[in-house]
Amino acid sequence: xxxxxxxxxxxxxxxxxxxxxxxxxxxxxxxxxxxxxxxxxxxxxxxxxxxxxxxxxxxxxxxxxxxxxxxxxxxxxxxxxxxxxxxxxxxxxxxxxxxxxxxxxxxxxxxxxxxxxxxxxxxxxxxxxxxxxxxxxxxxxxxxxxxxxxxxxxxxxxxxxxxxxxxxxxxxxxxxxxxxxxxxxxxxxxxxxxxxxxxxxxxxxxxxxx
Numbered sequence: 001x002x003x004x005x006x007x008x009x010x011x012x013x014x015x016x017x018x019x020x021x022x023x024x025x026x027x028x029x030x031x032x033x034x035x036x037x038x039x040x041x042x043x044x045x046x047x048x049x050x051x052x053x054x055x056x057x058x059x060x061x062x063x064x065x066x067x068x069x070x071x072x073x074x075x076x077x078x079x080x081x082x083x084x085x086x087x088x089x090x091x092x093x094x095x096x097x098x099x100x101x102x103x104x105x106x107x108x109x110x111x112x113x114x115x116x117x118x119x120x121x122x123x124x125x126x127x128x129x130x131x132x133x134x135x136x137x138x139x140x141x142x143x144x145x146x147x148x149x150x151x152x153x154x155x156x157x158x159x160x161x162x163x164x165x166x167x168x169x170x171x172x173x174x175x176x177x178x179x180x181x182x183x184x185x186x187x188x189x190x191x192x193x194x195x196x197x198x199x200x201x202x203x204x205x206x207x208x209x210x
Contacts, residue, residue: 035125081189
């Protein structure tokens with residue numbers, strides 16, 4: 001198995017490439033301009049685009065830290081869950097498993113880019129923002145949804161399920177658990193972390209939007 005440092009580096013590079021393509025070829029200045037031209041002045045739009053271009057590089061530097069914090073927090077959460085379930089899992093192994101599972105989330109932006117580059121060339125900023133394949137959100141018309149419910153519906157998707165499956169597989173490979181036991185552990189461990197996160201974001205959305 002590849003060293004987890006190299007796995008993390010590959011993961012970050014793939015996410016950065018995805019972000020770069022999205023920022024420069026998917027959400028172009030013209031798409032951005034068309035969305036905001038009826039809402040704010042052209043001068044303000046140009047100021048926003050200038051600011052966006054100026055600080056774009058910072059996004060690629062911040063992204064690795066966001067991924068690292070996410071994996072670190074999940075690592076502590078799963079390690080705590082393993083104690084409750086009386087399962088022996090080292091923190092280093094948990095982190096490695098989480099890095100491997102995180103590769104699942106490369107696919108949503110990849111699918112989004114393939115869709116808009118190949119199948120829907122005429123699109124708006126909202127089309128991109130609301131494109132969430134294989135999620136519960138895709139079953140609803142965004143125009144009829146309250147703002148606070150959008151994130152939970154987007155987050156409840158098949159990629160989260162695939163993530164749990166892959167995480168369960170690699171944890172089973174690196175521990176004494178069989179796949180079924182690992183799957184139950186991760187549905188409880190990761191599933192509870194996901195629910196807490198969704199509730200936290202929803203709470204913020206409701207209170208900040210009030």
